Amino acid sequence: MHTATVFIELGSVILVLGLLGRIAGRYGFSPIPLYLLGGLAFGTGGLLPLSASEEFVATGAEIGVVLLLLMLGLEYTAADLVTNLKAQYPAGAVDFLLNAIPGAVAALLLGWGPVAAVVLAGVTWISSSGVIAKVLGDLGRLGNRETPVILSILVLEDLAMAVYLPILTALLAGAGLVAGSVTLAIALATAGAVLFIALRYGRLISRFVSHDDPEKLLLVVLGLTLLVAGIAQQLQVSAAVGAFLVGIALSGEAAEGAHTLLSPLRDLFAAVFFVFFGLSTDPTSIPPVLLPALLLAVVTAFTKIATGYWAARRAGIATRGRWRAGGALVSRGEFSIVIAGLAVTAGIEPGLGPLATAYVLILVVTGPLAARYTQPAVERLGAVLARRRRPWAPEARIPAQGTAAGGASTNDGPAGGASASSASTNDASADGAEPVEDPLDEESGQPLDGLSR
Incomplete structure (x- = not known):
């Protein structure tokens, strides 16, 4: 009977995920917010709480994190990472300072303390690599x-x-300074060793x-991948990092074939992961943190x-491309939830999960719009400000003293009698604003004040 209940619950969840994914695809946005909302509906305090399949969903969520990081590692080679690190590390530093x-x-x-900070x-x-890559493809900006600047920051x-x-x-x-330092040293040594092996023996x-x-x-x-992830977890390095390093070590045909075969599994278990995060969040805990989440979303x-504007400017990209680069980086998604999920599992701060959920829901929806x-x-906005900076003023178009009514200058000749209208029009055009037309008399149709172009 218990097994039948598990099958019914899992079948219902997966079917709903499939329908939500179709809805997201139909309207051209990421399914992540719908998956999170689905988890909220099935979790504690939701419409249809799950009970029998919760343990299976929790295990599936951990596999989803591992596959997300594995597929991310398959996107890059060790040489790509080293090249990007050397060329774009200033942009990475600016990204960290402005957004962390x-x-x-x-x-x-x-008042949540340093660990929650x-x-x-x-x-x-x-940022969400998956959402951003999809948006760039949909907008035809690859x-x-x-785009290389955006991808470098993501890398x-x-x-x-x-x-x-x-x-x-x-x-x-809760590791102390010594234990934390040892863990970090192990992680850095492992990452360095994997990069070295991948550079030297990646083909083998x-x-x-x-x-x-x-x-x-x-x-x-x-x-x-699961073996290395388990060993990394045992060493307190993080299973996700182990999976990421496995992806980096693979290249060529092996990486391409693995990417094709694992993509459906990644999508399934990643969706389960988002549902599980929603299951772990009580919907009634979101309204109290909605305002802080909204303010934080606006600021970041x-x-x-x-960040994108600065990095693109540093790379010599024109102004329009700088703004496009900045807008493309706004989306947060899977990795923000992965990070928050670790904290929720550890029981660090009750309000952290709801805040992260609301924050991601806001930016995963507005991010593609910003892009x-x-x-x-x-x-x-620049055109509007330019118009306001150079408004049409009748007194600026009145001929200067010493200019005859017919328009000829009595002092400086034709050169000195250039009309203010022409100068104003040229300046406005150079500034990118629309040329200001001279006002016309309603009856005669002639320019007022005796001025003409």
């Missing part, structure tokens, strides 16, 4: 000049996760893993726009 600090400050202002700093710092954030997650894991476990590893039979390739890659949306409309909105 607001989260840390918000946690301290809410580290958690919320990560939630506000890391070939734009600013640096992903690489920083290999350092951040072990630190966070140690803090959440990929050749060993690769196989013409999709079944054997899937089993080897998935088994290796602008700091992400500033689409930031640059046009800024251009419209």
Whole structure:
């Protein structure tokens, strides 16, 4: 009977996820907010709380995190990471300062303590690679000049996760300074060793893993990933980091084949992960933190726009591309939830999960809108400000003293008698504003004040 109940609950959840994914695809936005809302509906305090399948969903959520980081690692090679780290580390530093600090400050202002500050700093710092990549593809911007800058920032954030997650894991476990330092040293040494091996022997590893039979390739890659993730978890390094490093170590045909085979599994278990996070959050706990989440979302949306603008300007991108780069980075999503999920599991702060849920719900919806409309909105605002800065003023168009009524100058000749109307029009055009038309007399149709173009 228990097994039948588990099947019914799991079947219902997965079916609902599929329908929600269809709705999101139909209207062209990320399904993440719908998955979170689905979890809230099935969780404690929701409409239809789950009970029998909760343990299975929890295990599936952990597998979802591992697969998310594995697939992320498959996107990059060790050479790509080293190249991006050397070329774009200033942009990564600016990204961290502008976007992690607001989260840390918000946690301290809410009285949550230093550990929660580290958690919320990560939630506000890391952009959603999956959402951003999809948005860039939908908008046809993958070939734009600013796109490599956007991707470089995302790569640096992903690489920083290999350092951040072990630190966070140690803090959440209550490890002291010595134990935390040892954990961080192990993580850095492991990451460095994997990068070195991938650079030197990546082809040999990929050749060993690769196989013409999709079944054997899937089993080897998935088994290796779960094994390394488990060992990393045992060493307090984080299972997600272990999976990420496995993805980096694979390249070529092995990486491409694994990516194709694992994508459906990743999508399934990632959806289960978002549902599980929703299950862990009581919907009644969200309204009290909705205002702080909204304020934090507004602040960090602008700091992400500033980050992209600065990085694109540093790369020599034109003004329009700078604004597009900034708007594209606004979305937060899967990794913000991963970070918050670790804190929720550790029981650090009851309000952290609801705040992170509301925060991600806001930015995962508004992020694609920011990517689409930031640059046009800024251009419209600039045009409006330009018009206000140079309004039409009749007194500015009255001929100067010494100019005859017929328009000829009595002092300086034609050169000195250039009309203020022409100068004003030229300045406005150069500034990007619309030329200001001379007012006409309603009866005669002639320009007022005896002025003409």
